[in-house]
Amino acid sequence: MARQYYQRGNLVEAEELDDVVAVRIDEDAAAGLTDTREQLGASARGEIRDAGVDDETTEAFERARWVFVKPSRQTREAFAAGEEVSGAQANGKVIRRPSGRIGIATDVLSVQLQPTLSQKEAEHELESAGLEVINRLTFADNLYEVRARTAQDALAASVELHDNDRFVFAEPSFVEHVPTRFSPTDPRFTEQWQWHNSGGHGGTPGADVHVEPAWDRTFGDGMRVAVIDNGFDTTHEDLADGVSPLSGFYSDGVVGTTFTQETVGMPDSDHGTFCAGMAGARLGNGKGGVGAAPESELMLVACLPDQVGTQVTLARAVSYTADPSRELPEGDPANGADILVSSLGPNDAEWELQSVLERALEFAATRGREGKGLPIFWAASNGRNVDILKDEIVSHPDVIAVVRSDNRDLEDNAARGPEVELIAPGVDVFSTRSGGGYGTATGTSFAAPCAAGCAALALSVNPGLTRDELREIMHRTADKIGGPGVVYDAQGHNDDYGFGRVNAAKAVARADGTP
Template sequence: MNRKIFRHLAFVLALGLAVTSIDRNLAIAQGPPEFVAGEILVKFKPGTPGHVAADIHRQNGGAMRDLIPGIEVHVTQVPPGQENARIAAYRRNPNVEYAELNGLYYAIFTPNDPRVGDQWQYNNTGQTGGTPDADIDAFEAWDKTKGNTAVAIAILDTGIDQSHEDLKAKIAANVNFSSSSTVDDKYGHGTHVAGSAAAITNNSKGVAGTCPDCVLYNVKVLSDNGSGSWSGIANGIGWAADNGAKVINMSLGGSSGSKTVEDAVNYAWNKGVVIVAAAGNDGTSNPTYPAFYTNVIAVAATDHNDKKASFSNYGSWVDVAAPGVNILSTAPDHNNRIWVRGVKYGTISGTSMATPHVAGVAGLVWSLTGTGSCSTNSCVRSKIEDNADNISGTGTFWAKGRVNACKSVGGGCQ
């Protein structure tokens, strides 16, 4: 997967807000914020003594506010407005491996009016006017496995509604690395993503999740306005890996890469986690991060006719596609940014909505026992990618095809 080896230098907000093309470490923010003011990320070379690192901070007018475990990156306070100057100063020191802005990533979705609809993505009979069988064959997959409560899918997002009837019993852990004061979802994005991944199923309520018996880790890394810092996201990735998550879902991103987030991704991958991220909603072939990194499954979005969604990013760097248009899932039952209070369920579109279907399939594959089961994340990834359906656009819009849950778990597929 050496397709993901270069740095893309423009930063365009994932929600489609236009900004000027800039170097990610040498820019002054314009329009919506692109980085956390007064903070930078500094990593010292292995073997650098603590007192030497402390001296370097003092020499450069920085103060360590936090340490990201596992990858040992210092979240460093500097005077607001002097971020770029301090980065340049740190980079001149031979003991510094890298220094960068503490950038922001955003939730990736294309909002639609909430409405009740069928979950065509699991079993498409043409009920929404689409092409029959343009789906991920989830019903057939569930005949083989519905998942396992020992398999946790970490949702790195805006939080999950703590009281939702289709989710509350599934939340096995809550942790907050965002600027919000609560683990609850006050934005509305994370709750929808969580439902697609693993909503309670067969309970005569609402919707079904792709991995019905998997549990959820609510790892809040995006604030109540839908944005989150690179340091918070890296902390969330590391926490999920250290606490036994088998899958990490990131329906978030931006068009600038972060060495800190990439280090966290590699840390999680090396601990055996499958990592899935949204390809972005700009409708271009430009990479979105963290989806672009080698150890991440990048997910594009398709519609109910198995066609690429008009908004979806695409290209050889995208691994697979999954349904992401007019996706029905859970919505917070309280005040939030996206949904009308009390709606509980609704449809929205985006590569954010496609991504948890792939995360759910990863959960199903992890849950297999006996013949055909996987003991490594590379095996799980291969089963997902190698068993994807070769729909139109495969080889151009995405590398492997549209995911097929049934084939991935070796079920009796029609």
């Protein structure tokens, strides 16, 4: 059932789960939780799971003595009449909010009345509105926790009170699961300043992509991130579990370049392995560090294995990631990548775009993701003050050009110009290396998969976004860094910093539509 309420002045559209009620069990009855729940009705755990609520959340509610039931007719009638039910301390409706998180809505709200009212006047208004004071909150004027005595529930009261000009706000007090903030247990996570910069080694606290709050919402599950490079260590302990079966490689033969959908025999490259780790090194496996989107699927495509080849091969790789049927007769266009990143290209030199690669970029950008468009991230040239327009690939309109920042949120020796779109950590960052190892490295090559992995997080919470919509989100949520001397134009762009340093938390929130 569709429901509405107000939050921070915004009308929120939400969903009440039909035929499900949340019940707070009396402490005395908690020992016999199963029996008490059965007396109230049938378990609604399946319905809660179908609504997208994980078992960890459900179990957390149960530890707090909240259970989800499909109430019996007798229980439902008793709750509707406001009668006491044996073993039940409180009850509420289960509301799925726009973020996908559930909350239990009882009759409790938080409200604030106009600060010009005296306390006596404010409490008279509360009584007139059918609100019973539970607590007067003293950290702001005329702020109260109240119970709606006459409204259907807190959501209905929120809507009813919105047009009462004596109230500043009236918002439901949802009972919700608020777990501890996630921090990876991977042993070398602390070396990855790109994810959490505490200010060590001369860095600036917070000069990172703010990915930890984003991980509270998503790890990128369901996203397929394609990385095009010279080769990869696909058996690396921190990558192997995430490597897609669609991974493959190009090789030169007697009859030309062929594509093999396989990881056995794939060329190895320290560069590609490092890039793959930045995007999606695995999570919580007790090994190494972690990537930006550690539960994404890594579609690793090796081409130009000796760094010599044609743009035709590169174009084929780009088109394959967008639509596997371009190389595999049995390939399904629906199995293409959600995000593409490549860090191939010359440094401090012109790179001319040939028509064949241009067509591939246009194909991927327009027909990838079954017409929603494939976002293409590409590392810009390393080298101070290099004109980005000299590189016709990275400056192509369908490519998102990424440059690198250091641990002080300053740009570091990379191309500049109007086509720079984003900046991300790329100086002494920590990731996977070929041969099963780990280490640090510097380059725009590693800033690009960092940005791409963060974009995968944003897309994972709203897979329906088009390429252009995701691109706009990444622009608008980027942090304007560089210090007081750095000026961004009216469009929010700077030639060295693009639209700013990637902020994963803001990108995920904006993609998710979270108020």
